[in-house]
Amino acid sequence: DGGITQSPKYLFRKEGQNVTLSCEQNLNHDAMYWYRQDPGQGLRLIYYSQIVNDFQKGDIAEGYSVSREKKESFPLTVTSAQKNPTAFYLCASSAGTGETQYFGPGTRLLVL
Amino acid sequence: AQSVSQHNHHVILSEAASLELGCNYSYGGTVNLFWYVQYPGQHLQLLLKYFSGDPLVKGIKGFEAEFIKSKFSFNLRKPSVQWSDTAEYFCAVNAPGNEKLTFGTGTRLTIIP
Numbered sequence: 001d002g003g004i005t006q007s008p009k010y011l012f013r014k015e016g017q018n019v020t021l022s023c024e025q026n027l028n029h030d031a032m033y034w035y036r037q038d039p040g041q042g043l044r045l046i047y048y049s050q051i052v053n054d055f056q057k058g059d060i061a062e063g064y065s066v067s068r069e070k071k072e073s074f075p076l077t078v079t080s081a082q083k084n085p086t087a088f089y090l091c092a093s094s095a096g097t098g099e100t101q102y103f104g105p106g107t108r109l110l111v112l
Numbered sequence: 113a114q115s116v117s118q119h120n121h122h123v124i125l126s127e128a129a130s131l132e133l134g135c136n137y138s139y140g141g142t143v144n145l146f147w148y149v150q151y152p153g154q155h156l157q158l159l160l161k162y163f164s165g166d167p168l169v170k171g172i173k174g175f176e177a178e179f180i181k182s183k184f185s186f187n188l189r190k191p192s193v194q195w196s197d198t199a200e201y202f203c204a205v206n207a208p209g210n211e212k213l214t215f216g217t218g219t220r221l222t223i224i225p
Contacts, residue, residue: 040121040218041217042202042215042218043202048211050211056211097210098208098211100158100161102158103155104155105155
Protein backbone atom coordinates (compact mmCIF):
# COMPACT_ATOMS: atom_id res chain seq x y z
CA ASP A 1 0.00 0.00 0.00
CA GLY A 2 1.23 3.48 -0.80
CA GLY A 3 1.44 5.95 2.00
CA ILE A 4 3.39 7.79 4.64
CA THR A 5 4.64 6.11 7.78
CA GLN A 6 5.85 7.81 10.92
CA SER A 7 7.56 6.21 13.84
CA PRO A 8 7.35 5.93 16.71
CA LYS A 9 3.71 6.68 17.54
CA TYR A 10 4.74 7.99 20.98
CA LEU A 11 8.16 9.31 21.98
CA PHE A 12 9.45 10.46 25.32
CA ARG A 13 12.29 12.90 25.71
CA LYS A 14 14.32 13.79 28.73
CA GLU A 15 15.50 17.31 29.35
CA GLY A 16 18.60 18.13 27.30
CA GLN A 17 18.16 15.19 24.97
CA ASN A 18 17.91 15.21 21.19
CA VAL A 19 15.34 12.90 19.63
CA THR A 20 14.71 11.97 16.00
CA LEU A 21 11.30 11.35 14.45
CA SER A 22 11.11 9.16 11.39
CA CYS A 23 9.07 9.83 8.26
CA GLU A 24 9.05 7.56 5.22
CA GLN A 25 6.91 7.72 2.08
CA ASN A 26 6.53 5.33 -0.83
CA LEU A 27 4.41 7.64 -2.96
CA ASN A 28 7.41 8.74 -5.05
CA HIS A 29 6.71 12.31 -3.99
CA ASP A 30 9.40 14.94 -4.43
CA ALA A 31 8.29 17.27 -1.62
CA MET A 32 8.10 16.47 2.09
CA TYR A 33 7.08 18.54 5.09
CA TRP A 34 7.09 18.58 8.87
CA TYR A 35 4.33 20.26 10.87
CA ARG A 36 3.72 20.71 14.54
CA GLN A 37 0.16 20.55 15.89
CA ASP A 38 -0.76 22.13 19.20
CA PRO A 39 -4.29 22.35 20.63
CA GLY A 40 -6.08 25.47 19.41
CA GLN A 41 -3.24 26.48 17.09
CA GLY A 42 -3.73 24.29 14.06
CA LEU A 43 -0.70 23.08 12.14
CA ARG A 44 2.49 25.10 11.84
CA LEU A 45 5.22 24.39 9.32
CA ILE A 46 8.63 23.48 10.74
CA TYR A 47 10.69 22.50 7.68
CA TYR A 48 10.07 21.42 4.12
CA SER A 49 12.05 19.86 1.34
CA GLN A 50 11.29 20.16 -2.35
CA ILE A 51 14.00 17.79 -3.51
CA VAL A 52 16.68 15.47 -2.19
CA ASN A 53 19.59 17.20 -0.44
CA ASP A 54 17.67 20.46 -0.15
CA PHE A 55 15.38 21.83 2.56
CA GLN A 56 14.05 25.16 3.81
CA LYS A 57 12.93 26.53 7.15
CA GLY A 58 9.25 26.96 7.80
CA ASP A 59 7.60 29.28 10.30
CA ILE A 60 8.91 27.64 13.49
CA ALA A 61 12.26 26.02 12.62
CA GLU A 62 14.16 27.08 15.75
CA GLY A 63 15.21 24.08 17.83
CA TYR A 64 14.66 21.60 14.99
CA SER A 65 16.85 20.11 12.27
CA VAL A 66 16.18 17.90 9.26
CA SER A 67 17.98 15.99 6.53
CA ARG A 68 16.89 14.74 3.11
CA GLU A 69 19.45 12.22 1.95
CA LYS A 70 16.90 9.98 0.24
CA LYS A 71 13.74 10.84 -1.67
CA GLU A 72 11.58 8.63 0.52
CA SER A 73 12.90 9.75 3.92
CA PHE A 74 12.76 13.07 5.80
CA PRO A 75 13.71 12.64 9.49
CA LEU A 76 13.17 15.45 11.98
CA THR A 77 15.44 15.95 14.98
CA VAL A 78 14.05 17.83 17.96
CA THR A 79 17.09 19.29 19.66
CA SER A 80 17.61 20.33 23.27
CA ALA A 81 17.34 23.93 22.04
CA GLN A 82 13.60 23.44 21.50
CA LYS A 83 12.22 24.65 24.82
CA ASN A 84 8.65 23.48 24.37
CA PRO A 85 8.81 20.26 22.36
CA THR A 86 5.68 18.57 23.67
CA ALA A 87 3.37 18.39 20.66
CA PHE A 88 1.96 16.20 17.93
CA TYR A 89 4.27 16.09 14.90
CA LEU A 90 2.91 15.43 11.43
CA CYS A 91 4.84 14.57 8.31
CA ALA A 92 3.40 15.16 4.86
CA SER A 93 4.40 14.75 1.23
CA SER A 94 3.25 16.05 -2.13
CA ALA A 95 4.04 15.32 -5.75
CA GLY A 96 5.41 18.79 -6.26
CA THR A 97 5.15 22.47 -5.57
CA GLY A 98 1.63 23.56 -4.73
CA GLU A 99 0.22 20.05 -5.08
CA THR A 100 -2.05 18.38 -2.53
CA GLN A 101 -0.25 17.32 0.63
CA TYR A 102 -0.89 13.89 2.15
CA PHE A 103 -0.25 13.26 5.83
CA GLY A 104 1.18 10.50 7.95
CA PRO A 105 -0.36 9.26 11.22
CA GLY A 106 1.82 11.49 13.42
CA THR A 107 4.18 11.12 16.37
CA ARG A 108 3.27 12.44 19.80
CA LEU A 109 6.33 13.73 21.66
CA LEU A 110 6.25 14.09 25.42
CA VAL A 111 8.91 15.57 27.65
CA LEU A 112 9.66 13.78 30.92
CA ALA B 113 1.70 36.72 4.17
CA GLN B 114 -1.31 34.47 3.82
CA SER B 115 -3.48 33.59 6.80
CA VAL B 116 -6.59 31.51 7.42
CA SER B 117 -9.37 32.15 9.93
CA GLN B 118 -11.78 29.57 11.25
CA HIS B 119 -14.06 31.42 13.61
CA ASN B 120 -15.97 28.40 14.92
CA HIS B 121 -13.73 26.69 17.46
CA HIS B 122 -16.23 24.08 18.63
CA VAL B 123 -19.54 23.22 17.00
CA ILE B 124 -22.07 20.85 18.52
CA LEU B 125 -24.93 19.52 16.40
CA SER B 126 -27.52 16.79 16.56
CA GLU B 127 -27.58 14.07 13.94
CA ALA B 128 -29.39 15.08 10.71
CA ALA B 129 -28.73 18.77 11.31
CA SER B 130 -27.18 20.81 8.52
CA LEU B 131 -23.58 21.93 8.86
CA GLU B 132 -21.67 24.96 7.71
CA LEU B 133 -18.13 25.66 8.93
CA GLY B 134 -16.61 29.00 8.11
CA CYS B 135 -13.21 29.58 6.53
CA ASN B 136 -11.83 32.93 5.47
CA TYR B 137 -8.37 33.59 4.10
CA SER B 138 -6.29 36.65 3.48
CA TYR B 139 -4.22 36.59 0.33
CA GLY B 140 -4.48 38.90 -2.63
CA GLY B 141 -3.63 36.51 -5.43
CA THR B 142 -4.80 33.21 -6.84
CA VAL B 143 -5.15 30.49 -4.21
CA ASN B 144 -5.59 26.77 -3.82
CA LEU B 145 -8.00 25.87 -1.02
CA PHE B 146 -8.33 22.71 1.02
CA TRP B 147 -10.40 21.16 3.77
CA TYR B 148 -8.79 18.41 5.82
CA VAL B 149 -10.44 16.27 8.49
CA GLN B 150 -8.90 14.52 11.49
CA TYR B 151 -11.13 11.81 12.98
CA PRO B 152 -10.38 10.77 16.57
CA GLY B 153 -7.24 8.66 16.61
CA GLN B 154 -6.73 8.90 12.86
CA HIS B 155 -4.41 10.87 10.66
CA LEU B 156 -5.28 14.03 8.75
CA GLN B 157 -7.20 13.25 5.56
CA LEU B 158 -8.11 15.41 2.58
CA LEU B 159 -11.87 16.10 2.39
CA LEU B 160 -11.89 18.26 -0.72
CA LYS B 161 -9.88 20.85 -2.59
CA TYR B 162 -10.33 23.75 -4.96
CA PHE B 163 -7.72 24.68 -7.53
CA SER B 164 -9.77 26.30 -10.31
CA GLY B 165 -13.01 25.95 -12.24
CA ASP B 166 -16.43 25.39 -10.66
CA PRO B 167 -16.37 27.18 -7.31
CA LEU B 168 -18.65 24.55 -5.78
CA VAL B 169 -16.56 21.49 -5.07
CA LYS B 170 -17.74 18.16 -3.79
CA GLY B 171 -15.65 15.94 -1.57
CA ILE B 172 -15.88 12.64 0.22
CA LYS B 173 -18.64 11.61 2.62
CA GLY B 174 -21.19 14.10 1.27
CA PHE B 175 -19.22 17.24 2.07
CA GLU B 176 -19.03 20.21 -0.26
CA ALA B 177 -17.47 23.66 -0.15
CA GLU B 178 -18.04 26.86 -2.05
CA PHE B 179 -15.30 29.26 -3.02
CA ILE B 180 -16.56 32.85 -2.96
CA LYS B 181 -13.70 34.98 -4.22
CA SER B 182 -15.33 38.31 -3.34
CA LYS B 183 -15.67 37.22 0.27
CA PHE B 184 -12.32 35.40 0.49
CA SER B 185 -14.27 32.46 1.84
CA PHE B 186 -14.33 28.68 1.40
CA ASN B 187 -17.03 27.42 3.73
CA LEU B 188 -17.61 23.72 4.26
CA ARG B 189 -21.15 22.34 4.18
CA LYS B 190 -23.04 19.11 4.65
CA PRO B 191 -26.83 18.94 4.47
CA SER B 192 -27.29 16.21 7.09
CA VAL B 193 -24.53 15.24 9.52
CA GLN B 194 -23.97 11.84 11.08
CA TRP B 195 -22.43 10.83 14.38
CA SER B 196 -19.40 9.57 12.43
CA ASP B 197 -18.67 13.13 11.28
CA THR B 198 -17.39 13.93 14.77
CA ALA B 199 -13.86 15.15 14.08
CA GLU B 200 -11.64 18.20 13.82
CA TYR B 201 -11.80 20.09 10.53
CA PHE B 202 -9.01 22.25 9.14
CA CYS B 203 -9.13 24.75 6.32
CA ALA B 204 -5.86 25.43 4.48
CA VAL B 205 -4.63 27.64 1.67
CA ASN B 206 -1.59 27.99 -0.53
CA ALA B 207 -0.69 29.94 -3.60
CA PRO B 208 -0.18 27.91 -6.80
CA GLY B 209 3.50 27.07 -7.11
CA ASN B 210 4.13 27.85 -3.44
CA GLU B 211 5.13 25.01 -1.13
CA LYS B 212 3.84 26.64 2.01
CA LEU B 213 0.38 25.47 3.10
CA THR B 214 -1.16 27.70 5.74
CA PHE B 215 -3.71 26.13 8.08
CA GLY B 216 -6.49 27.58 10.14
CA THR B 217 -6.70 26.75 13.84
CA GLY B 218 -9.34 24.10 13.23
CA THR B 219 -12.97 23.54 14.21
CA ARG B 220 -13.91 20.71 16.50
CA LEU B 221 -17.24 19.20 15.45
CA THR B 222 -19.22 17.08 17.89
CA ILE B 223 -22.32 15.28 16.66
CA ILE B 224 -24.81 14.17 19.28
CA PRO B 225 -26.68 10.96 18.40
